[in-house]
Amino acid sequence: MYSDEQLVVDYLKGDEKSLEILIHRYLKPIYNFVYRYVGDKEQADDITQIVFVKAWKNLKKFHFRSNGSAFKIWIFQIAKNTALDFLRKKKTIPFSEFENTQGENIIMETLRDPLPLAPEILEKADIAKSLNGAMEKLSLTYRMVLFLHYNDHFTFREIAEILGEPLNTIKSQHRRALLMLKKLLTDAPNKCPS
Amino acid sequence: MRKDYEKLFTHLEQIDVPNSLFDCIIKAIKQEQELQHTKKLLFAFLFLLAFSLLATPLSGIMVVSQIKNSGILYFLFAAFRDFGAFLAFGQDFILAILEALPLGEIIFFSFSLGICFFTAHLFLHKKRLLLQCLFHNVKLHNLKFI
Numbered sequence: 001m002y003s004d005e006q007l008v009v010d011y012l013k014g015d016e017k018s019l020e021i022l023i024h025r026y027l028k029p030i031y032n033f034v035y036r037y038v039g040d041k042e043q044a045d046d047i048t049q050i051v052f053v054k055a056w057k058n059l060k061k062f063h064f065r066s067n068g069s070a071f072k073i074w075i076f077q078i079a080k081n082t083a084l085d086f087l088r089k090k091k092t093i094p095f096s097e098f099e100n101t102q103g104e105n106i107i108m109e110t111l112r113d114p115l116p117l118a119p120e121i122l123e124k125a126d127i128a129k130s131l132n133g134a135m136e137k138l139s140l141t142y143r144m145v146l147f148l149h150y151n152d153h154f155t156f157r158e159i160a161e162i163l164g165e166p167l168n169t170i171k172s173q174h175r176r177a178l179l180m181l182k183k184l185l186t187d188a189p190n191k192c193p194s
Numbered sequence: 195m196r197k198d199y200e201k202l203f204t205h206l207e208q209i210d211v212p213n214s215l216f217d218c219i220i221k222a223i224k225q226e227q228e229l230q231h232t233k234k235l236l237f238a239f240l241f242l243l244a245f246s247l248l249a250t251p252l253s254g255i256m257v258v259s260q261i262k263n264s265g266i267l268y269f270l271f272a273a274f275r276d277f278g279a280f281l282a283f284g285q286d287f288i289l290a291i292l293e294a295l296p297l298g299e300i301i302f303f304s305f306s307l308g309i310c311f312f313t314a315h316l317f318l319h320k321k322r323l324l325l326q327c328l329f330h331n332v333k334l335h336n337l338k339f340i
Contacts, residue, residue: 023219031211045215052219053226128205135206150203178199 004071008059023052026072029152030079036147037083037140047086051079076148076162134184142177145170232327235316239324242313249306257303260296269294 002010002021010018030051035044055075062074135143141163148154148162156174160167261267269291273280280287317324 019223020220023216027216027219028208028211031215032209035209041209041212044209045212045218048211048215049219049222053222056223057226127202128207131202131205132207146199146203147206150199151206 008062008071012060019056022071026075027052030075033076033079033144033147033152034083036135036143037080037087039136043086047079047082051075051082054078054082073154073158073161076152076154077164080144080162080164130185134181137184138177138180142173142180145173146177146181149174229327232323233331235320236324236327236331239313239316239320242309242316246306246310246313249302250310253299253303253306257296257299260299264294264296266291266294 002018004022004025007018007022011022027048031044031048034047034051035041038044038047055078058078062071135146138146144163145159148159149156154162156170157167160170163170165173269287273287
């Protein structure tokens with residue numbers, strides 16, 4: 001299987017098929033990522049389309065970095081910026097959502113990683129429903145950190161690059177997001193009976 | 195712990211991509227490609243048009259004034275008035291005419307005339323495309339100021 005970088009080089013040399021392979025490879029992850037931002041399928045369609053057109057326009061400017069995931073980070077950055085631009089234009093979320101977490105509870109910053117999830121939570125029949133409900137209740141930033149880390153398997157450093165935040169901020173956001181998610185999932189059985 | 199969460203996140207609802215989205219993206223990229231090509235064409239056309247509008251009359255004036263000052267007209271007039279003398283001293287006459295020719299100006303004039311014809315040819319062949327793109331850009335430019 002060709003690497004992303006090889007496909008980009010091949011496309012720039014004139015191989016149209018390479019671009020199609022790249023789009024196929026990232027269509028689902030980008031679409032789902034954008035959907036987590038906007039929460040609407042039609043809007044996710046439009047934004048995903050814009051993301052790939054933007055990526056295509058800037059393909060020549062794309063500089064390869066030393067690690068293998070450079071293209072992945074780059075296209076997710078484009079997706080994040082496009083989704084945020086869209087939301088800003090729509091003004092559906094406050095601008096403060098995008099700011100750094102300065103001024104937040106300092107005790108939360110120093111908390112250790114939460115304990116593993118209780119097995120009974122994992123075994124719940126309506127886990128998907130509970131999880132989706134809990135994720136929706138999280139703030140956008142927390143949601144995206146968890147989604148990128150556990151769904152798309154990005155490292156914290158890569159998430160920091162994509163979201164444009166310092167590494168330590170991402171780590172503490174991750175800790176807080178897990179705590180909140182765990183709390184929401186633990187409380188969920190009362191609200192979502194199986 | 196991480197594995198627990200990874201396992202948990204496999205339950206996260208994955209949104210299926212609409213079947214038509216891939217084709218829409220390819221189509222949008224193709225349209226963008228065409229738009230970029232048309233913009234390049236429009237830019238080239240405007241540049242050539244400006245160049246030919248400036249250079250052709252200027253080089254024309256230069257050629258005419260150089261020819262007036264060079265004495266070519268005198269040589270030609272003399273040749274027609276006394277054709278016998280022209281034939282007798284034909285080689286000298288021709289050399290004198292060639293020597294007096296403003297070659298640089300003539301080459302520049304020919305070049306700008308060539309550009310002028312090429313611009314006209316480009317406009318006639320891509321008239322629709324160029325006008326569409328030009329008016330589209332003008333509209334966008336005006337919208338920015340509204």
